[in-house]
Amino acid sequence: MAGGWKPRFGVADFHISADEALHHGFFKLDRVTVTHRCFLGGEASIQRELYRRRDAVCVLPYDPVLRAVVLIEQFRVGTLDHPRGPWQLELVAGLVEPGESTIDVAHREAVEEADLQLGAIEPILRFTPSPGAAREYIDLLCAQVDASQAGGVHGLAEEGEDILVHVLSLDEACALVRDGVIDNAPAIIAIQWLQMHSPRLEQQWV
DSSP states (O other): OGGGOOOSOOGGGEEEEEEEEEEESSSEEEEEEEEEEOTTSSEEEEEEEEEEOOOEEEEEEEETTTTEEEEEEEEOGGGTTOTTOSEEEEOEEEEOOTTOOHHHHHHHHHHHHHOOOOOSEEEEEEEOSOTTTEEOOEEEEEEEOOOTTOOSEEOOGGGTOOEEEEEEEHHHHHHHHHTTSSOSHHHHHHHHHHHHHHHHHHHHHO
16 A cells, blocks of 8 residues: 555444434435444444435546646535635536446536536546545546537536536646635646646647
8 A cells, every 4th residue: 555554444343333314305414323443442432423425526627739627617505605605616527326437427527517528538536525524435537628619608407507617728727726716625636636647648638
């Protein structure tokens, strides 16, 4: 394992003794009681509210010819108290439906949210954004696109989507991350990754 680190405990070192549904709507909120082993010996039992989301896929569309990224802007209820307002500049993204692969979701959401056709797709990483409170895993991807005609407003009306498409140079996107304008985790991670890997992708994709 990278860096020589490996976890002290694993899947055999905890058990769930209670799992109570509190609210099951678009998302699920449950109350779980878990007993787990402790680093200094013995066990501890904790009770927590657990927010359960389906797996998600986030895609950073990149045009290696223009050296430009395609980002989307939309209203986000989770940032109602954001000092700049609840509109976020972010990646194309969507939840995984039953029977879909990560690549299926990437292609579907690129069309629905930005009217983009994806070319080559490069996995970035899979991560969990808030493990202290939420069961949520995100697959982060970078995808080749032609951004020359990208723009407009897209999204599915039946899902309440109102999405504005932006084309930015990679340098502009990196500056927005540096200045804290882009402040959601998937976009930050993906843009910083692309900053490091764009020379390789440009050689492969052009």
